[in-house]
Amino acid sequence: MLRVSRLTDYATVVMTCIAAHPADVLSTAQIADEAHLELPTVSKLLKTLGHAGLVESFRGVNGGYRLARDAHDISLAQIVEAMEGPIGMTECSVAEGQCEREARCNVRGSWRQVNSVLSGALRSVSLADMLPAASVAVPERPAAS
Amino acid sequence: MLRVSRLTDYATVVMTCIAAHPADVLSTAQIADEAHLELPTVSKLLKTLGHAGLVESFRGVNGGYRLARDAHDISLAQIVEAMEGPIGMTECSVAEGQCEREARCNVRGSWRQVNSVLSGALRSVSLADMLPAASVAVPERPAAS
DNA sequence: TCAAATCAGTACCATTTTGGTCTGGTATCG
DNA sequence: CGATACCAGACCAAAATGGTACTGATTTGA
DSSP: OOOOOHHHHHHHHHHHHHHTOTTOOBOHHHHHHHHTOOHHHHHHHHHHHHHTTSEEEEOSTTOEEEESSOGGGOBHHHHHHHHHOSOOSSHHHHOSSSSTTGGGOSHHHHHHHHHHHHHHHHHHOBGGGGSOGGGGSOOSSOOOO | OOOOOHHHHHHHHHHHHHHTSTTOOBOHHHHHHHHTOOHHHHHHHHHHHHHTTSEEEEOSTTOEEEESSOGGGOBHHHHHHHHHOSOOSSHHHHSSSSSTTGGGOSHHHHHHHHHHHHHHHHHTOBGGGGSOTTSOOOSOOOOOO
16 A cells, blocks of 8 residues: 555654644653554654654653754654655665666666655655644644643 | 555566567466566466456466556556555545544645655656666656756 | 366465553653 | 653564465367
8 A cells, every 4th residue: 555654654743743832842641642642652653753863852850852953854754764764665776685686677767766756755845844834823722731 | 664565566577577578478477487476476466467457368278468558558556556556655645534633634734745746756657668778768767866 | 078278266374564562760850 | 769751672462465275267279
């Protein structure tokens, strides 16, 4: 079915949740609640996203996560690569020497061409583009504490 | 990492092998030999490709397979769809109502956008384009650099 | 008409990937 | 010091994937 893994999909949702509160440090529990995902799952996602340098973490009481840089400077491609590694539609798009047909393979060039179109599309979408347009105004749910 | 299944990759190889002999009916054994793949695997591929109407089969002695239409009229997208079903990068790109977030999901639109770019790229490559350059003059070669 | 060649369909199994949970550890704040 | 909250890793169950085997149906040709 040619799709990204479910975790990658979740990662985009989690990232938009964090991006919707640019000023705050959100705990994993808050993010899980907002994204409607299980807490351990969100925890694992954030760990991976942190390793990739897309979010930064703060430990201890009142700790949590925050975007590592502005939402305009984070692309969908970076999120996908953080979760799944280098983008490649076939084995041989990513690394050389995977199959012995490589030298005389007619198919490989076409796949690489499709691949570059895809990664271009992923690079062209930023996290800011994925936010609801309304978020420039007041969010629908003001933090009732 | 965001790739088509290995069988889909094999399917493109098998299709180019068949396309390289436009006049002949090739047996599964011949195709397997030429593609350097196992015979039962090729058999399964061809059955699926046949159901999708991309190749036609002939039974009995001297039977085998042949392209159902000209190589220029078969796109990479059709091969992928034959093997993997509708092209969609996320669950919700393909069908509605998969997740309860759908109504207010900010992420979905961006995925659908990426998706349409990808399927456009797959549609733009024909089986004829994937053959060795001998018999085909590639119309446009967008310089990928 | 019989036998060989060849595709058709189904069922099955082994491996890998994926998604998710749990446990213990460490840092920070009050 | 202790409560909170992130960190790291192992671990497990379920699903998808790739491959194999077996049986049946159809056509050709001797």
